[in-house]
Amino acid sequence: xxxxxxxxxxxxxxxxxxxxxxxxxxxxxxxxxxxxxxxxxxxxxxxxxxxxxxxxxxxxxxxxxxxxxxxxxxxxxxxxxxxxxxxxxxxxxxxxxxxxxxxxxxxxxxxxxxxxxxxxxxxxxxxxxxxxx
Amino acid sequence: xxxxxxxxxxxxxxxxxxxxxxxxxxxxxxxxxxxxxxxxxxxxxxxxxxxxxxxxxxxxxxxxxxxxxxxxxxxxxxx
Numbered sequence: 001x002x003x004x005x006x007x008x009x010x011x012x013x014x015x016x017x018x019x020x021x022x023x024x025x026x027x028x029x030x031x032x033x034x035x036x037x038x039x040x041x042x043x044x045x046x047x048x049x050x051x052x053x054x055x056x057x058x059x060x061x062x063x064x065x066x067x068x069x070x071x072x073x074x075x076x077x078x079x080x081x082x083x084x085x086x087x088x089x090x091x092x093x094x095x096x097x098x099x100x101x102x103x104x105x106x107x108x109x110x111x112x113x114x115x116x117x118x119x120x121x122x123x124x125x126x127x128x129x130x131x132x133x
Numbered sequence: 134x135x136x137x138x139x140x141x142x143x144x145x146x147x148x149x150x151x152x153x154x155x156x157x158x159x160x161x162x163x164x165x166x167x168x169x170x171x172x173x174x175x176x177x178x179x180x181x182x183x184x185x186x187x188x189x190x191x192x193x194x195x196x197x198x199x200x201x202x203x204x205x206x207x208x209x210x211x212x
Binding site: 022025026029030031072073074075080083087 | 148149150151152154155158159162182185186189190
């Protein structure tokens with residue numbers, strides 16, 4: 001597990017999810033195992049009926065930052081994550097607490113999500129430094 | 134300079150990071166050992182990321198050429 005990283009995604013805005021997807025893709029390309037744990041608003045953004053909707057950007061973006069992000073374009077973060085899973089070892093788990101809070105089942109989530117687990121189970125599998133986004 | 138026999142050319146210009154690298158990885162996986170793949174990228178990250186990935190994955194970087202507004206990478210699938 002030495003060469004793995006863990007990304008805990010909390011925020012559900014498209015800019016933060018895009019940044020996380022890029023990190024996951026880069027790590028996967030370089031041969032690292034990537035563990036992703038979805039909490040709160042990030043989990044909400046992975047609902048299959050909402051994943052492609054506009055999730056906005058973080059407040060610190062401001063109007064200028066939001067416009068720059070829109071202009072930059074590129075692939076949707078869900079597509080970058082799909083590629084990351086395709087080229088490497090990327091496991092995406094939903095946090096059970098957040099699933100309960102929103103009343104969700106794994107079937108409500110995009111197929112990118114491999115399953116759901118509690119935080120202790122996540123740390124049993126996850127290795128390396130944790131990045132909280 | 135010898136002319137390279139390009140098996141596949143990927144025009145990833147305009148694609149932001151990590152798009153060009155992802156496209157190259159896909160092409161390497163689909164290609165045959167010995168194939169030369171050309172990638173055109175206007176993403177500044179490619180200049181560091183493509184060589185880094187090639188070194189890690191064990192493929193050969195034949196040439197990096199700065200063109201007008203983009204970079205061309207010629208790569209050989211080595212294994």
